[in-house]
Structures are given as C-alpha cells and as structure tokens.
Amino acid sequence: MPLxxxxxxxxxxxxxxxxxxxxxxxSQTSKHxxxxxxxxKRHFAERLLQLETIEExxxxxxxxxxxxxxxxxxxxxxxxxxxxxxxxxCLRLLPHRCFRNSSILKLAYQKPTPRSPLNDPLTTxxxxxxxxxxxxxxxxxxxxxxxxxRHHFCVTASIRRRLSAPDEPADVEIxxxxxxxxxxxxxxxxxxxxxxxxxxxxxxxIQFETDxxxxxxxxxxxxxxxxxxxxxxxxxxxxxxxxxxxxVGVPIQANRMVLFYSELDRYFPGLGNCLGQEIPLVxxxxxxxxxxxxxxxxxxxxxxWMVRCPECxxxxxxxxxxxxxxxxxxxxxGVEGGRRYLLHQDESREKKxxxxxxxxxxxxxxxANGRLELGRALGRWLEDLIDMRLEQVSLxxxxxxxxxxxxxxxxxxxxxxPYLLALRETVSCFGRGQNSILxxxxxxxxxxxxxxxxxxxxxxxxxxxxxxxxxxxxGLGAWGSRHELCELVLRKLKSCKMLSKKNPEALAAWALxxxxxxxxxxxxxxxxRKLNYDNVWAGERSFRIDSAS
Numbered sequence: 001m002p003l004x005x006x007x008x009x010x011x012x013x014x015x016x017x018x019x020x021x022x023x024x025x026x027s028q029t030s031k032h033x034x035x036x037x038x039x040x041k042r043h044f045a046e047r048l049l050q051l052e053t054i055e056e057x058x059x060x061x062x063x064x065x066x067x068x069x070x071x072x073x074x075x076x077x078x079x080x081x082x083x084x085x086x087x088x089x090c091l092r093l094l095p096h097r098c099f100r101n102s103s104i105l106k107l108a109y110q111k112p113t114p115r116s117p118l119n120d121p122l123t124t125x126x127x128x129x130x131x132x133x134x135x136x137x138x139x140x141x142x143x144x145x146x147x148x149x150r151h152h153f154c155v156t157a158s159i160r161r162r163l164s165a166p167d168e169p170a171d172v173e174i175x176x177x178x179x180x181x182x183x184x185x186x187x188x189x190x191x192x193x194x195x196x197x198x199x200x201x202x203x204x205x206i207q208f209e210t211d212x213x214x215x216x217x218x219x220x221x222x223x224x225x226x227x228x229x230x231x232x233x234x235x236x237x238x239x240x241x242x243x244x245x246x247x248v249g250v251p252i253q254a255n256r257m258v259l260f261y262s263e264l265d266r267y268f269p270g271l272g273n274c275l276g277q278e279i280p281l282v283x284x285x286x287x288x289x290x291x292x293x294x295x296x297x298x299x300x301x302x303x304x305w306m307v308r309c310p311e312c313x314x315x316x317x318x319x320x321x322x323x324x325x326x327x328x329x330x331x332x333x334g335v336e337g338g339r340r341y342l343l344h345q346d347e348s349r350e351k352k353x354x355x356x357x358x359x360x361x362x363x364x365x366x367x368a369n370g371r372l373e374l375g376r377a378l379g380r381w382l383e384d385l386i387d388m389r390l391e392q393v394s395l396x397x398x399x400x401x402x403x404x405x406x407x408x409x410x411x412x413x414x415x416x417x418p419y420l421l422a423l424r425e426t427v428s429c430f431g432r433g434q435n436s437i438l439x440x441x442x443x444x445x446x447x448x449x450x451x452x453x454x455x456x457x458x459x460x461x462x463x464x465x466x467x468x469x470x471x472x473x474x475g476l477g478a479w480g481s482r483h484e485l486c487e488l489v490l491r492k493l494k495s496c497k498m499l500s501k502k503n504p505e506a507l508a509a510w511a512l513x514x515x516x517x518x519x520x521x522x523x524x525x526x527x528x529r530k531l532n533y534d535n536v537w538a539g540e541r542s543f544r545i546d547s548a549s
Contacts, residue, residue, distance in 0.1 A: 004032045011036065012127035020046035023123040042223075043125055045088040049222050052086045053111060053119050058093055059083035061111045085111070088223055089230035096256045097306060098227045098315065100237075107151075107214060108221035115215045118222075144217075150181045151213035154206050185209050228253060228306060228315050244328040246307065247349075250356045252318070252328070255306045259299040261285070264385045266302050267319045271382075274510040275499045280492035283485060284392040311364035320361045320511070322381055331355060362511040371512065375504025378511060386497045387437070390490065394438040397486040398429060400479070401446050423452055443487055450483060 003011065015037065018026065024047045027037040052058030059082040084093035085104050096104065103109055112118035175194040178186045185205040186194070194202075231237050232251055239245045246252030260266040261282040272278040286297055305318040305325060318325065331351040333340045343351070366374045402424075424430055427449045429442040438446075454476065500507060 004030065008036070015125060016123070016127075018123050018125075019121060020050045020123050023047070023125055037125065039125070041091070043123065044091055045086070045223060046121070046123060048086040048088065048091055048093065050121060052084060052093060057084070058086070058111070061114065064105065064110060085225065086222070087225065087227040087230060089226045089234075092227070094227055097304070097317075098229075099225075100228060100231070100253055101255065103225050103227075103231075107217050108219070109225050110218045111222075112219035113215045116218060118219050144220075146182060147213055147217060150183060151210065151217055153177070153181050154183070154210040154213065183209050228308070229313075232308060244305070244325055246328070247353050247356050249310050250307060250359050252305055252307050255304040255317075257301045258304055260302050261297055261299055262389060264382075264389055267324065267385060268382060268510070270514070271507075271510055272496075274506045275496060275503070276506075277492070277496055277499060279496065280489040281485070282389075283489050284389065284396055307359075307361075309359075309361040309364060311360045314361065316361050320363075321359050322362070322365075322377060323355070323359065327355060328352065366508065366512060371508040372504060374511060375506070375508035378507040379500045379504050382500050382507065383497055386493055386500075390437045390493050391435050393486055393489050393493065394429075394436060394442075395434050397438060397443075397446065397483065397490070400482050400486060401427070401449060402430070419456060423449065423456065426452070438490060443490070446483070450480065 015023065015026065020043065023037065023043060024039055027034050027039050053061070060079060062080065062083060081095065084095060085099060086093055087098070175186060175189065175191060183206075185208060226234070226236070228237070237251050237253065244252060244254075258266075260269070262284070264279065265282075268279075282297055285300070303325075306315045307318050307321055307323075308315050309321075332343055332348045334343045334347070335341075360368070362374060362378075365377070427442075427445045429436065429438055429445065457476075
C-alpha cells in the first residue's frame with residue numbers, strides 16, 4: 001500500500017515523528033509529499049544542524065573543556081581541520097576559518113556533546129501552516145536559567161582559587177552557595193564534612209557537575225549561528241576590543257590558532273618550496289642544552305586573522321593583504337617628542353582607514369597591477385621580515401659568544417680581568433646596538449674570538465691559582481656547534497633575501513598558485529617540518545605585538 005494513499009491526518013502524525021534529515025528526504029521523494037510537507041528554510045537549517053553532528057559530513061565533535069572560562073581549543077591537530085560547522089543563514093557546512101571564534105566555541109553554539117539529546121532531534125514541522133505561537137513553559141525556562149547560573153558558578157575562576165584555600169572562613173560560605181545554586185554533588189553535606197575534604201576531591205565534584213551541565217547546555221542556540229559573510233551582510237559583526245578589527249569596508253576578525261616557528265613562517269608559510277631553498281631553522285627561540293650538541297625548536301601558537309576583500313568579497317587570511325597585525329595595532333598610538341601616546345578613538349579610526357583604504361587581496365592586486373608588481377611588493381615585505389630575523393640571529397650569536405665558561409671562573413682575580421677585557425675589545429660587534437646585523441668580517445672576528453677564548457681557558461685550566469671546575473670537553477664542543485649553527489642560519493637567511501630580490505615571479509607564484517583548501521593544514525600547520533604538539537608555547541600570543549588576543 002503506497003504511503004500517498006494513507007489519510008492525510010495519519011500521514012501528518014507520522015511525519016511529526018521524523019528527524020530533520022528524514023523530513024527533507026521524504027519531501028523530495030514525490031510531488032505529493034513535497035506539497036504536503038512544503039519545507040521552509042528553518043527545516044533545511046535543522047537538517048544541516050543534524051548533519052554537522054554526523055562524522056561523515058561534519059567531522060568529529062571538538063573536545064572542549066567546559067571548566068575553562070576562556071576557551072583555547074587545540075586547533076593544531078589534523079583532525080580539527082576536518083571539522084565543519086553549519087551556518088543556518090547560507091545553509092552550508094563550513095570550516096573554522098569561516099566563523100568567528102565565539103560562533104562555534106561558546107557553549108550555546110558548540111556542537112552538542114555525545115550525551116546530549118540534541119544528537120537525535122525530532123523535526124519541528126507541524127501540519128498547520130499558521131498556528132498560534134506556543135506559550136513558553138515557565139517551569140522549563142526557569143529550570144534552564146537556573147542551570148545556566150549553576151554552570152557559570154562552577155566554571156568561575158574565583159571559585160577555584162577559593163577552593164585552594166580551605167583555611168579561610170569564607171570557605172564555609174562556598175558550600176552554602178553551591179547548595180543555593182542546586183549543585184547536586186554537595187547535597188546532604190554539612191560544613192564540617194565540606195571543610196574536611198581535600199581540595200582535589202572538591203575540584204573533582206565540581207568538574208563532574210560542570211561536565212553534566214555542559215552536556216545539557218551545549219548547542220542549544222545553534223540555530224542562531226552564522227558565518228562571517230552572513231554576519232557582515234546582516235551588519236552583526238561587532239568591533240573587537242583590541243583595536244585590530246579593521247574598518248567598515250575592510251572588516252578583520254580574529255580566528256583560529258596555528259603553529260609557526262617565527263614571524264617569517266607565519267606570513268610566508270611554505271615559501272622555501274617556491275624559492276628553491278628551505279627557510280633555515282629558528283635559532284632565535286631555540287633552547288640549547290648546556291653541555292649537549294642538541295637543540296630543539298619550539299613552535300609558537302599564532303592567531304590567524306580573517307579579512308574581507310572589498311574587491312572580490314572573499315574572506316582570506318591577513319597575509320594575503322600584505323599587512324601585519326602590528327601595523328593595525330600601531331594605529332592606536334601617536335608619537336610626540338619621542339614618546340608614544342594613546343590616540344583618541346576618532347584619530348585612531350582615521351589612521352586605520354588610511355592604512356586600509358587601498359587594501360585588497362593578492363589575487364585582486366595582481367589583476368590590477370600584474371604578477372610582477374605583486375612579486376615586488378611581496379619582496380619588499382619579505383626583506384623586512386628577513387632583516388628582523390637577521391637582527392635576532394646576530395644578537396643570539398653575540399650572546400652565545402659571551403656566554404662561555406667565564407661565569408664558572410672566579411672573576412674577582414686581578415689576573416683574569418685585563419685578559420678578558422682585551423679579548424672582547426678585539427671584536428667590534430660587541431659594542432654595537434641590538435638591531436645590528438653581523439657582516440662577514442664580524443663573523444671572522446667572532447671565530448677568532450672563539451679560538452682565543454678556548455686557548456685562554458686551557459691556560460686557566462692549567463693554573464692552580466684558580467678554584468674552578470675543570471674544562472668540560474662536551475660543553476666546549478656544544479659551544480662551538482651553537483656558533484656554527486647560528487652562522488649557517490645567517491648565511492641561509494641572506495641567501496633567501498638575495499633569491500627573493502632576483503626572482504619576484506617566485507613570490508607571485510607562492511601567493512597565487514597555491515591550493516587554498518590546503519592552507520589550514522599542509523601549509524599553515526605542517527610547515528614542511530614536524531611539530532611536537534605536546535611542546536607548544538601558546539603563552540606567547542598574550543605578549544607578542546603581532547597577536548592581540
């Protein structure tokens with residue numbers, strides 16, 4: 001018996017029991033069901049929200065920690081780049097780079113947890129096209145409001161700090177507040193029992209309660225989630241508090257965190273493949289073992305910034321506009337008499353509009369001015385970044401030369417002081433500022449300084465008048481290898497600078513001929529170098545001028 005032959009009332013009762021995917025599928029089986037169901041945009045949005053919870057279409061569910069007030073998810077792993085979120089305005093499944101962080105990381109906008117009932121929803125479709133709005137159930141609204149208050153109370157950082165100080169008289173009041181907010185884990189507990197508990201046991205109970213409330217609250221407002229473009233068209237993008245939010249015509253929004261070793265890698269990822277020479281190691285931030293010839297690079301988490309091109313109306317990363325975040329942040333300040341001061345909001349806005357008035361992405365710039373001119377513009381920017389690295393490597397090399405074993409010798413001896421002073425006077429670069437770049441002559445002087453320092457140490461080692469540990473051959477070899485590594489990096493950086501000057505077409509090819517779909521992982525995350533995800537320096541983003549998050 002075909003379904004179309006069933007009474008309409010019975011069909012409508014059955015359709016109301018379908019999930020959103022089944023509803024749209026049934027409406028597309030025949031003209032009869034299409035006219036009967038007549039799905040609206042909100043029904044297609046419900047279908048998309050259900051699809052994002054299915055791993056085949058929306059990827060996995062990010063494992064976010066609801067106990068943290070500020071969410072900083074691990075976006076560095078490959079699995080994160082396969083995750084998609086639904087935009088209920090343009091009805092598309094999109095990656096992280098297409099959303100504001102708050103649109104996918106806030107508890108109400110997150111994907112529902114595996115235990116959430118939102119993973120198996122029923123459609124909101126009803127047979128009546130025009131029906132009276134259902135009255136809100138006051139008890140349910142009050143329960144959800146209380147649940148949100150309880151969740152916020154459990155994740156508040158001040159509560160965790162107070163729990164770590166059980167001797168304070170206020171610790172008794174915390175139990176009363178837990179009971180007032182309805183935290184079930186502390187029901188039936190008196191003050192004496194609460195004070196006798198270890199801090200770790202209290203924390204575990206709070207974590208369990210937080211996870212339970214998060215499972216019920218997560219994803220409850222996903223219907224309001226919109227991508228960057230839809231928010232821009234609806235004028236819902238709010239200005240960022242840090243001042244790097246761009247202008248009305250060129251909006252800029254903070255986005256995901258990606259690992260890079262240096263600022264050069266951050267703005268020109270994968271450039272070595274186009275230049276034909278690998279970008280050298282980042283010795284500026286490298287940790288050297290004192291007596292070992294080993295070294296380890298530590299990647300830094302950098303904030304990505306999405307910008308809307310006014311020409312092609314596409315959202316792209318800030319590097320595609322040949323602008324750095326430090327340039328945007330500097331628009332907040334003026335200089336007078338050699339001192340910086342904070343500008344008025346109107347003056348800062350004028351400087352920012354002047355900076356971004358001709359902003360456009362690399363593709364639009366090449367269409368208007370040609371590939372060669374784009375390569376030259378990128379080359380000038382690249383030279384500035386390489387010069388910055390050259391200054392940092394030069395400073396590191398001079399520091400390594402000074403940090404020999406002299407601190408292990410009793411320098412108060414009158415015999416050693418004049419020799420050490422005379423030895424340092426033979427190297428002219430020691431007297432220069434921190435922003436100087438070592439030349440070939442400076443490197444030769446440092447090599448001579450290293451050889452004379454070793455001979456001087458060997459002579460001291462034979463003198464019984466000095467009370468010191470004996471010369472460590474492993475430490476001496478490590479000192480020499482660090483010198484050679486810094487010198488090698490200097491040479492390679494200068495070589496990259498020369499190659500970029502001679503071949504601007506390679507820079508244009510790097511900017512225009514890459515596959516944008518691989519930017520998040522193969523270019524930005526992997527870098528052609530292997531990363532150790534367990535050793536990521538994420539705290540740098542709070543202090544780096546290039547990251548305002």
